[in-house]
Amino acid sequence: MEQKLLVQYDKVEICRQELIILKDVDFKLYTGEFVYFIGRVGTGKSSLLKTMYAEIPVSGGEASVLGYDMNALRRKDVPMLRRQIGIVFQDFQLLTDRSVNDNLSFVLKATGWKNKAEIAERVEEVLVQVGMQNKAYKMPHELSGGEQQRIVIARALLNSPKIIMADEPTGNLDPQTGKQIVSLLHDICRKDTAVIMTTHNHHLVEEFPGRILKCENKRFVEVSDVKE
Template sequence: MEDGLLIQYDHVEICRKELVVLKDVNFKLYSGEFVYFIGRVGTGKSSLLKTMYAEIPVVEGEASVLGFNMKSLRKKDIPQLRRKIGIVFQDFQLLTDRSVKDNLNFVLQATGWKNKAEITERVEQVLVQVGMQNKAYKMPHELSGGEQQRIVIARALLNSPQIILADEPTGNLDPQTGQQIVSLLHSICETGTAVIMTTHNHRLVEEFPGRLLKCENKCLSEVSL
């Protein structure tokens, strides 16, 4: 694989329930790139992201993500792949019965961290990175939507991923809060982490430029605003 290349898709076809969602997808992602997948609802943006963390299988073409062959990926290797990818969901998916700190502790323990002092230190680091260091003991319901999304981004950063996949991360937020979240993702990208974000908000794309690919008519193509 060439230097800095994290994802390579060659002639990939993506299906959901036996229906073709996207066909002949050719795509490369490099370290430190910020990429937007744009397109109307139902054009395959989320499905494409889901193939990258093995939620949906790749059945046609060749696909490599962080050195993993996505066509021959064994079930037992999926956790290893996902540890290298941070995923930011539109609907947060925080555990509602525990504090911010305990949400983050849980992820680290589930991914093999054992040392309590190291866990505490890492949680503090990511909370500082997303500007939420004073919210560690809050419960999710005590946070605003924007604050919850910052915690979700902190959770995605815990294992120092090479790629962050953000699926409509501003979809449930007001415009100003959405801007703050995209600004935060761009600042993370500047540290060398590649970011792929799906959106249909053209204003955000104009304000925070990145590489632009559009899902339309079952195809993925590079476009400019």
């Protein structure tokens, strides 16, 4: 199957409050790729991700994400862009006052799903995909950290995204649970969804190989291993 270009950055600059975070960013992402963004805290990994789902703007250069020109993106097009991207946060961001089932149903309703049977079917599909089909009626506080992160990944999968962006998804998990989460993300990637994962856990990168790009000294470069 031919790989499709999903993201293309050419000489992109990223600024926060007029400070340059990264400059001359060149990056391409294709379907089915697993890419790690590594680098110390504060080097721009998360900022780079946020430009891809229009949380912060790009400053100069050319940037295209899923066919959208990020330099000319209209506000009304942002929801359509984000619907094609699944985002996995380190701190889960589940709604604590409702069950797993209601957390996931809420997202589908918010993104335009109306048929109750179709919503229920899709929720069950993603829960099966992440091995959490027996937890639908649990409240978030009744789940372990690893279980909550699986639900977050299920939430990210709801609208069949072309890209999953996982920002330090193992940061709040013990090592064994972290491995399970990264293994799950690699399984998802094998089904042709591209995955970008930011991390500073080099053991995980070595155990579950992928392309590695490093943020350092305001540069963003591809490296062959985490020790470079």
